[in-house]
Structure formats: structure tokens, C-alpha cells
Amino acid sequence: MNTDQAPLGERVDLLVNMGPQHPSTHGVFRMVLSLEGERIIDCVPHIGYLHRGSERLCEGENYSQIITLFDRLDYISNINNEQCFVMAVEKLMGVQVPPRAEYVRVILSELNRIASHMLFYGTFAIDAGAMTPIMIGFRDRELIQALFESVTGARMMHNYLRIGGVKEDVPEWFKLDLGRLLDQLRAGFREAEDLLNGSDVFLERTMGVGILPAEAALDYGVTGPALRASGVGYDVRRAEPYSVYPELEFDIPVGKVGDCYDRYWVRMREVEQSLRIVEQCLERLPEGPIMGKAPRLIRPPKGEVYVRTENPRGELGVYLVSQGGSGYPYRVKIRGPSFCNLMALRQLLRGVYVADSVVILGSLDIVLGEVDR
Amino acid sequence: MAREPQTRAETSSSPLEPRVREALGQRLQELSYSFDEMVLRIPREEMVECCRLLKTTPGLDFKLLRCLSVVDYVDFMEVVYHLSSLSHPHKVTLKARLPAEDLRVPTVTTVWKGADWHEREGHDLFGVLFEGHPDLSPLLLYEGFEGYPGRKSYPMPEQRELYGE
Numbered sequence: 443m444n445t446d447q448a449p450l451g452e453r454v455d456l457l458v459n460m461g462p463q464h465p466s467t468h469g470v471f472r473m474v475l476s477l478e479g480e481r482i483i484d485c486v487p488h489i490g491y492l493h494r495g496s497e498r499l500c501e502g503e504n505y506s507q508i509i510t511l512f513d514r515l516d517y518i519s520n521i522n523n524e525q526c527f528v529m530a531v532e533k534l535m536g537v538q539v540p541p542r543a544e545y546v547r548v549i550l551s552e553l554n555r556i557a558s559h560m561l562f563y564g565t566f567a568i569d570a571g572a573m574t575p576i577m578i579g580f581r582d583r584e585l586i587q588a589l590f591e592s593v594t595g596a597r598m599m600h601n602y603l604r605i606g607g608v609k610e611d612v613p614e615w616f617k618l619d620l621g622r623l624l625d626q627l628r629a630g631f632r633e634a635e636d637l638l639n640g641s642d643v644f645l646e647r648t649m650g651v652g653i654l655p656a657e658a659a660l661d662y663g664v665t666g667p668a669l670r671a672s673g674v675g676y677d678v679r680r681a682e683p684y685s686v687y688p689e690l691e692f693d694i695p696v697g698k699v700g701d702c703y704d705r706y707w708v709r710m711r712e713v714e715q716s717l718r719i720v721e722q723c724l725e726r727l728p729e730g731p732i733m734g735k736a737p738r739l740i741r742p743p744k745g746e747v748y749v750r751t752e753n754p755r756g757e758l759g760v761y762l763v764s765q766g767g768s769g770y771p772y773r774v775k776i777r778g779p780s781f782c783n784l785m786a787l788r789q790l791l792r793g794v795y796v797a798d799s800v801v802i803l804g805s806l807d808i809v810l811g812e813v814d815r
Numbered sequence: 816m817a818r819e820p821q822t823r824a825e826t827s828s829s830p831l832e833p834r835v836r837e838a839l840g841q842r843l844q845e846l847s848y849s850f851d852e853m854v855l856r857i858p859r860e861e862m863v864e865c866c867r868l869l870k871t872t873p874g875l876d877f878k879l880l881r882c883l884s885v886v887d888y889v890d891f892m893e894v895v896y897h898l899s900s901l902s903h904p905h906k907v908t909l910k911a912r913l914p915a916e917d918l919r920v921p922t923v924t925t926v927w928k929g930a931d932w933h934e935r936e937g938h939d940l941f942g943v944l945f946e947g948h949p950d951l952s953p954l955l956l957y958e959g960f961e962g963y964p965g966r967k968s969y970p971m972p973e974q975r976e977l978y979g980e
Contacts, residue, residue, distance in 0.1 A: 662929040773884075782929055
């Protein structure tokens with residue numbers, strides 16, 4: 443079946459092929475737009491250009507090696523991915539994680555969320571025609587990457603979390619460094635937000651564009667900031683708290699309209715909340731061991747778990763099936779948030795102008811590494 | 816050799832159980848627990864109806880299809896649906912078994928539109944035929960790709976040799 447064909451009975455003036463090398467598709471994503479004048483009457487998304495068979499690869503790696511594969515799914519928020527996988531194995535094996543390790547994990551994953559949202563407002567502003575915010579976003583994101591490097595040894599592919607804890611303790615100067623970093627991040631974030639909110643062009647191009655009603659969002663399985671922007675206050679950290687989130691105070695920002703501006707607004711508020719979480723964790727960071735009692739050879743018993751965590755893009759789920767007695771998982775299914783969020787694109791793009799398609803796609807904030815797996 | 820997954824019962828029952836039993840009635844084959852998840856086994860012909868009931872019955876409201884996975888157990892395959900409700904703090908797992916020689920299951924895209932790409936992926940990688948799906952063209956693989964790389968029978972590169980088992 444040729445999916446490139448436009449629906450019958452409608453006038454199609456032009457088929458526009460966007461991607462996979464188009465800069466505004468944020469990776470190797472392709473969509474075929476059927477246009478009537480300047481209006482999009484249908485959009486057919488094509489994914490799979492980055493398909494590496496991650497799920498099948500997991501079946502041939504032992505549990506500790508799989509952590510590195512999870513780094514490469516959503517390559518903007520690596521720690522969040524690692525956390526989801528190690529939590530799945532820990533749940534299956536009943537391993538207890540010491541509090542210090544839990545706090546370090548949460549600090550790093552919230553920092554990663556901030557870094558991810560910084561990249562988002564930068565690229566989103568470019569999509570809407572503003573060049574400056576990405577300079578600020580990238581400058582500040584670099585500070586976070588530098589901190590990650592001092593802790594994990596790598597800027598992006600950290601491989602820092604372990605089943606039962608973390609690889610090694612944070613350096614002595616971590617607390618001091620992080621305290622200073624938070625001030626810098628807050629200042630930079632304000633600078634960028636002032637720039638964007640003061641730009642009439644940005645507001646005109648995002649407000650009222652690409653409205654996603656809550657019902658439709660749920661129907662498509664959209665989660666994360668995109669769902670919250672539509673007015674549904676669903677956050678895995680609240681709905682099914684994990685790690686140390688129950689002890690922390692934070693709000694779940696919820697949008698009203700569900701347009702591109704709301705999706706941007708929710709993410710900006712989330713940066714503030716993440717900064718709040720990191721601050722609290724820093725105050726409470728307990729002393730103690732960083733590794734729980736996990737066996738050296740990871741061989742979970744027979745069973746299956748589905749674990750979900752809140753990624754910067756939405757709910758990341760790992761369905762892990764173990765046959766017992768083996769060092770390799772039997773099946774790993776990864777439910778990527780971008781994969782599900784992207785399904786709503788077709789409905790969002792129907793009836794809008796071509797120029798808005800770039801903004802709408804940008805507001806969904808997809809990472810193709812996770813869509814294609 | 817039938818390799819069947821076994822789940823460890825941790826919670827004996829939950830307040831959700833009677834309501835689910837009432838809603839599904841005779842369609843429910845087996846109810847078990849795996850950690851905090853309630854697992855329901857359902858014959859594949861009844862899958863769409865069960866999903867619709869779970870989604871629309873007041874008090875259950877499983878509005879969100881979180882994940883749809885296919886697992887290859889060599890002798891048979893299993894389609895696993897993870898559902899959750901936003902208005903209530905509960906979740907449920909549905910399972911349908913497909914014999915290896917007859918990999919057909921009705922589509923649930925009529926219940927949740929979000930099942931669309933999950934099912935296409937299952938068709939792509941495992942060769943499961945989701946009957947009634949509007950468009951099962953390749954999603955992750957390129958057109959003309961031969962074989963089903965998700966299946967256990969699909970040969971992998973000499974990975975084990977490389978790492979030494």
C-alpha cells in the first residue's frame with residue numbers, strides 16, 4: 443500500500459517531502475505533506491531511518507551492558523533512560539538502592555531534564571524564527587555537561603548508573619560546584635525566557651497554533667509536557683512515585699489551551715521545578731554507601747516487570763521479561779515517549795499552514811534515537 | 816519445548832479485582848499478579864471487546880494505552896497490552912496468546928488510536944497480523960526487508976562469540 447498517496451476526493455496541489463535531512467525535523471524524520479494551496483490536508487510521517495534494533499540487541503547483551511544501549515535511545519536525556527532500565531532490573535531482583543545513590547540519581551536526572559528543556563527552547567525558538575535563545579541554551583547546557591563530565595567521566599554517554607546504585611561517588615567539590623551552577627542556570631534561564639516572552643513574533647507564531655485537545659492527546663497515548671499542556675495533570679513522578687520523589691516538594695505545571703505556546707510554557711515551568719528539586723536534594727544529600735547489595739553476576743529470577751519513569755519527553759516504559767537463570771534478558775520492550783507523541787502529529791497538522799508545521803513539530807520535542815530505537 | 820513465563824504473586828488481591836471480573840465476565844480466562852500489576856489472560860477473539868469494556872466501564876476508565884508489546888516464546892507469541900487509568904490510580908496488563916502457526920489478532924486501533932504504530936511495529940518485527948488495522952506498511956524497517964528481526968529465529972550476528980558467553 444502506497445502511503446504517500448493523498449486521500450481521494452480532495453484536491454492536492456502539491457506533495458511536499460520534508461526530511462529526512464531537513465534541519466527542522468530535528469533528526470532523520472521524514473513527512474510527506476499534501477497541500478491544497480498553502481494548507482496541509484494530510485501528513486504522512488515516515489520513521490525508521492535510525493532503527494538499530496535496540497530491543498533485539500538487548501537480548502544478546504548482559505544486563506550491565508544494556509545500560510550503555512539505553513544511553514543511546516534518547517541521547518538528550520541519558521541519565522533518565524538509564525534510571526528506567528536499572529529500576530526495572532532492581533524491581534525484578536528485589537535489590538535495595540541506598541539513599542545516597544537515589545539522591546545522586548535524582549539530582550542527575552533532573553539536571554538532565556533541565557539540559558533537555560534548554561535544548562528544546564533553543565531549537566524551538568529557531569523553528570519560530572528567533573536565533574538568540576539557542577545561544578543561551580547551549581551555553582548553559584554546556585555547564586551541565588561539564589558537571590556531568592566531572593561526575594561520570596563523559597559528556598553524553600554516561601553509563602553511570604548501576605544495578606543497585608551508581609558507578610562511583612560524586613567528587614568532593616560536587617556540592618559546591620552544583621550550588622554555583624544552579625545560580626548560573628537560573629540567571630540564564632530567565633534571560634532566555636525574557637527574550638522569548640518579549641518577542642511578538644514568537645508569541646504570534648506559537649499562540650493558538652497546533653491545539654491538541656486533551657481527549658485526543660490521551661487517545662494517541664501522548665504523555666509528558668505535551669499532555670500536561672492540554673490540561674491533564676499527569677506526571678509519573680506524582681501518579682506512581684518512584685525513587686525519592688515522594689519526599690520532595692514540586693508542582694506539576696498544567697497548561698490550559700494545549701497549543702504550541704502551552705507546550706513551551708509547561709516546559710519552562712518544569713525547568714523551574716527541576717531546579718527546585720535539585721536544590722532540595724542537595725540539601726538532603728545523605729552520606730553513606732553508593733552501591734546496594736547486588737550480586738556481581740546479574741541473573742534475575744523468572745518474571746516480568748513493566749517500569750515507567752518520567753522522561754523530559756514523557757513516560758518512558760520498559761517491559762522486561764526474564765526467563766530466570768540467564769544473564770541475558772528474554773525480551774526488552776521500550777515504550778519511548780517520543781514514539782507515542784509523534785503519532786499525534788498527523789492530526790495536529792491537518793488543516794494548518796505549511797509554515798506552522800515546523801513550529802508544531804518543534805513543540806512536540808521529539809528525539810529520533812528513541813522513536814526509531 | 817514450551818517456554819512459558821511465570822509470574823510471582825506478590826499481592827494476593829486488589830480492590831480492583833471484583834470490578835474487573837464483573838466487567839469482563841466470562842471473557843476472562845485467568846487473573847494473576849506480577850509484582851504490583853494485575854495480569855489478565857484473554858482469548859484473542861475477545862480482545863477488542865475487553866479493551867472497550869475496560870476503557871468505558873465507569874470506575875475502571877482505562878483511558879491510556881501505555882504500551883503494546885509482542886513477545887516471542889518460540890512455540891507461541893504473546894501480545895501484551897499495558898493499560899492505565901488517569902482518573903484512578905490503577906493499572907492492568909492484558910495478554911493474548913497466539914499460536915506460532917496462526918499469528919492473527921484483531922486490532923485495537925478502534926479503541927485507542929495510539930495503538931497504531933505499536934501494531935505496525937509488531938507486524939514489522941514479529942510478523943503478527945493485526946486484523947483490521949488501516950495500514951500495516953513497514954514502519955521501522957525499509958520496504959522489501961525480508962524476515963522478522965524481532966523473532967528468536969532471526970539470526971543475529973556472532974554476538975555471543977564476540978563477547979564469549
